[in-house]
Structure formats: C-alpha cells, structure tokens
Amino acid sequence: KEKLQSIKEEAIRQIEASDVPEKLNEVRVKFLGKKGELTAVLKAMKDVAPEERPKVGQMVNETRAAIEKLLEETKQNMERKIREERLKQEVIDVTLPSKKNMVGHSHPNTIAQEEVERIFIGMGYEVVEGPEIEYDLYNFEKLNIPADHPAKDEQDTFYINKDIVLRTQTSPVQARIMEEGKLPIRMISPGRVFRSDEVDATHSPSFHQIEGLVVDKKISFSDLKGTLEVFAKELFGPETKTKFRPHHFPFTEPSAEMDVTCFKCGGKGCRFCKGSGWIEILGCGMVHPHVFEMCGIDPEEYTGFAFGVGLERIALLKYEIDDMRLLYENDIRFLKQF
Numbered sequence: 321k322e323k324l325q326s327i328k329e330e331a332i333r334q335i336e337a338s339d340v341p342e343k344l345n346e347v348r349v350k351f352l353g354k355k356g357e358l359t360a361v362l363k364a365m366k367d368v369a370p371e372e373r374p375k376v377g378q379m380v381n382e383t384r385a386a387i388e389k390l391l392e393e394t395k396q397n398m399e400r401k402i403r404e405e406r407l408k409q410e411v412i413d414v415t416l417p418s419k420k421n422m423v424g425h426s427h428p429n430t431i432a433q434e435e436v437e438r439i440f441i442g443m444g445y446e447v448v449e450g451p452e453i454e455y456d457l458y459n460f461e462k463l464n465i466p467a468d469h470p471a472k473d474e475q476d477t478f479y480i481n482k483d484i485v486l487r488t489q490t491s492p493v494q495a496r497i498m499e500e501g502k503l504p505i506r507m508i509s510p511g512r513v514f515r516s517d518e519v520d521a522t523h524s525p526s527f528h529q530i531e532g533l534v535v536d537k538k539i540s541f542s543d544l545k546g547t548l549e550v551f552a553k554e555l556f557g558p559e560t561k562t563k564f565r566p567h568h569f570p571f572t573e574p575s576a577e578m579d580v581t582c583f584k585c586g587g588k589g590c591r592f593c594k595g596s597g598w599i600e601i602l603g604c605g606m607v608h609p610h611v612f613e614m615c616g617i618d619p620e621e622y623t624g625f626a627f628g629v630g631l632e633r634i635a636l637l638k639y640e641i642d643d644m645r646l647l648y649e650n651d652i653r654f655l656k657q658f
C-alpha cells in the first residue's frame with residue numbers, strides 16, 4: 321500500500337515538473353509502460369498472500385487510472401497553452417501599411433500615343449500602321465516632294481539605297497490608303513519615323529509621330545480647324561484656345577501650323593511658353609491636288625485635310641520634360657514617375 325502511494329506521489333511530482341508533452345510521455349512509459357513501476361508491482365504479485373491479491377490488484381488499477389487521468393489533463397492544458405501562445409504570436413495587424421507591390425508603368429510616349437488615338441477613335445477615325453522602311457516613291461514622290469527637295473538629301477534622310485529610305489514621316493501610310501481608293505477616309509497613322517538630324521534636347525534620329533487624314537466630298541479648311549480645335553481642347557483642357565498660322569508643306573495647300581494657348585499660364589506668357597502665351601503643337605493643311613492625282617483620286621470630286629504631330633513633343637509638353645533623350649535612356653527612376 322505504502323509502495324503504491326509513493327509511486328503515485330512520485331508520478332504526480334514528475335508530471336507537475338513536466339513542461340512539454342514529450343516529458344509527459346516519458347512519465348507515462350516510466351510508470352505505466354511494460355517495464356513501468358506499476359507493472360513491476362503486478363509482477364511482484366506472487367509474493368502477496370492470495371487472499372490479498374484482488375485488493376492489491378484493484379489498488380494498482382486505481383493508481384494507474386489516477387496517473388492516466390492526471391497525464392491526460394496535464395497534456396490537454398499543455399497543448400491549449402501552446403496553441404494560445406502560437407495564436408498570440410501569429411496575430412495579423414491589419415492596420416499595418418500594405419507592402420507596395422510593383423506594377424508596370426507605361427512610357428510617356430505610349431501614354432501620349434494612346435491619348436491621341438483615343439481622341440480620334442472617338443471621332444470615328446481608323447488607326448492604320450505601315451512599314452517603317454519605305455520606298456522613296458511613297459515617302460517623297462507621292463507626297464509631292466520633288467526629287468531635288470532639301471528634305472530628301474542625306475543630312476535629313478537615312479537611305480537604304482537610292483529607292484528605299486527609313487520613312488521620315490508616317491504620311492506614306494496615308495498615301496497607300498488613298499491609293500486603295502476606298503473613300504471616304506478618316507484615319508490616323510501612328511508610328512516611328514527617322515531623321516538623320518543632330519541629336520540634341522529636342523531632336524532624336526528616331527522619334528514617333530501621329531498623322532491624320534480625312535478625305536471626303538466637300539471637306540473644307542473649317543473642317544480642319546474645327547477638328548483640330550476639338551483635339552487641342554481634349555488634349556490640353558476645355559479652356560485651350562487655338563491659332564492657325566500660315567505655313568508651307570509640299571503635300572498640303574494651303575498649309576498651317578497650329579498653336580495652342582499655354583496650358584501652364586493660360587496664355588498670359590511664362591517661362592514654359594517663352595513669354596508668348598502660345599505653344600506650337602502641329603502642322604496641317606488641305607491635301608495638295610497633286611497628291612490626290614498621284615494617288616488616283618480626282619481632286620475635283622474629293623478634297624481632304626491632313627495633319628502631323630510629334631508624339632515626343634506632346635509627351636515633353638504634357639509632362640514638362642526638358643530633354644527628349646530622357647525618353648530613350650530607360651532610366652527606371654525617370655520612367656516609374658508616369
């Protein structure tokens with residue numbers, strides 16, 4: 321009896337001294353296992369008087385049950401405490417700032433091109449693209465640019481051979497569409513163009529342009545002005561004013577350059593518009609009759625207007641970027657601002 325009592329007390333002491341479930345297993349093996357202390361008592365049963373055995377056996381079972389009960393309770397408590405501790409560790413503070421996930425950025429040119437395309441697509445224009453390597457025929461001749469025209473010489477144009485050039489404007493795309501003869505035409509042609517110019521803050525040998533062309537019956541200069549005025553207001557804001565200054569291009573007659581009121585100072589004059597209050601945006605004009613004839617369209621039956629705008633120029637103006645080369649250096653610190 322005393323032996324069982326001391327086993328029970330020792331087991332309780334060891335259970336209470338355990339700090340992890342593994343320790344409880346050791347206690348279980350030590351006292352209740354095959355080689356455990358309680359089993360040893362049962363093995364010593366042969367030394368007990370036969371009439372005492374049932375009593376001793378019952379006491380052993382009671383001791384075993386008591387130890388098992390305490391082991392189980394202690395294990396439950398231990399596991400609950402471990403679980404609570406983990407939950408405390410793993411709490412998520414939803415008020416913490418989220419980590420900034422890196423998203424892609426559009427290039428200023430892309431933003432400018434998509435903005436200009438959106439405006440003209442909204443007016444029912446088609447977006448048409450064409451080859452960057454072009455025949456002299458489409459890049460110059462069909463645009464009424466005669467063989468001896470200064471635009472044709474080496475210092476402005478990259479020649480592949482005497483008949484093939486890197487296109488200097490996207491006009492050849494329009495000429496090709498006009499040649500197809502499906503009228504009326506309302507199109508814009510965005511794309512890369514090449515000039516063997518000096519490279520400086522406002523010139524690059526390769527830049528982007530969007531040209532537009534409208535061909536229909538009774539198209540007038542006021543259609544041109546009205547269309548480009550809407551374009552200017554869409555691009556630079558509803559209070560923008562436009563001004564058309566007479567100009568000359570071989571492929572349009574009459575020709576003009578369009579200025580818009582400076583969107584920085586509203587036309588009063590500032591550093592941005594060099595004090596004039598106006599900023600030149602694009603060139604335009606009525607399609608020259610010779611161009612119609614060379615594309616097989618009767619200039620007596622059809623008229624049209626065309627315009628051309630430099631995309632980098634729009635991007636530089638809109639984002640007040642003072643050096644075009646920043647657009648091509650792929651400096652991520654510059655590009656991620658847009």
Ligand SMILES: Cc1ccc(OCc2nc(C(=O)N[C@H]3CCS(=O)(=O)C3)cs2)cc1
Nearest residue numbers: 491494495529571603604626627628629630
């Ligand atoms: C068949 C056809 C007939 C006429 C055409 O006229 C396209 C035009 N372009 C301009 C013009 O000023 N372009 C420049 C603006 C800045 S830039 O990017 O350097 C090129 C005026 S009219 C085009 C095609």
